Amino acid sequence: MTNVKGSWLVSKYVCFQMRAFNQTGSIINISSIAGLQRTYSPGSLAYASSKSALDTMTKLMAMELGKRKIRVNSICPGLFKSEITVGLMQKKWFKNIALKVVPLREFGTVDPALTSLVRYLIHDSSYYVTGNIFIVEAGLTLSGVPLYSSL
Numbered sequence: 176m177t178n179v180k181g182s183w184l185v186s187k188y189v190c191f192q193m194r195a196f197n198q199t200g201s202i203i204n205i206s207s208i209a210g211l212q213r214t215y216s217p218g219s220l221a222y223a224s225s226k227s228a229l230d231t232m233t234k235l236m237a238m239e240l241g242k243r244k245i246r247v248n249s250i251c252p253g254l255f256k257s258e259i260t261v262g263l264m265q266k267k268w269f270k271n272i273a274l275k276v277v278p279l280r281e282f283g284t285v286d287p288a289l290t291s292l293v294r295y296l297i298h299d300s301s302y303y304v305t306g307n308i309f310i311v312e313a314g315l316t317l318s319g320v321p322l323y324s325s326l
């Protein structure tokens with residue numbers, strides 16, 4: 176449950192400082208599509224449970240901190256092109272699956288897909304946005320069919 180405890184402790188102490196200086200602002204939790212209960216990933220009980228708990232914590236924090244004008248949102252990223260996934264993404268069978276299962280037919284990169292959302296959420300223009308779970312995954316989980324089931 177490190178995903179929940181770590182986010183809780185950081186948020187708790189940041190909020191103490193924000194309150195002490197009468198600051199408004201934004202807390203962004205990084206969750207995962209694993210916590211959305213849209214698909215099943217074998218062997219991910221602890222991980223998926225902790226990310227689902229983080230999303231619930233996000234909503235409750237938004238309700239409790241809203242009176243202090245502190246916004247709390249969560250981002251649930253899916254699979255992205257990165258140095259960790261480069262080998263997987265180059266496999267022909269994986270590209271074929273993406274063409275069949277992922278509505279946008281490709282996997283994005285962290286920048287700009289995630290960074291642009293983070294920039295928006297920390298900016299004052301998102302003053303009316305709190306308690307939301309933002310899903311950034313090219314539509315991968317919409318069908319409810321796990322990626323591995325398409326193998």
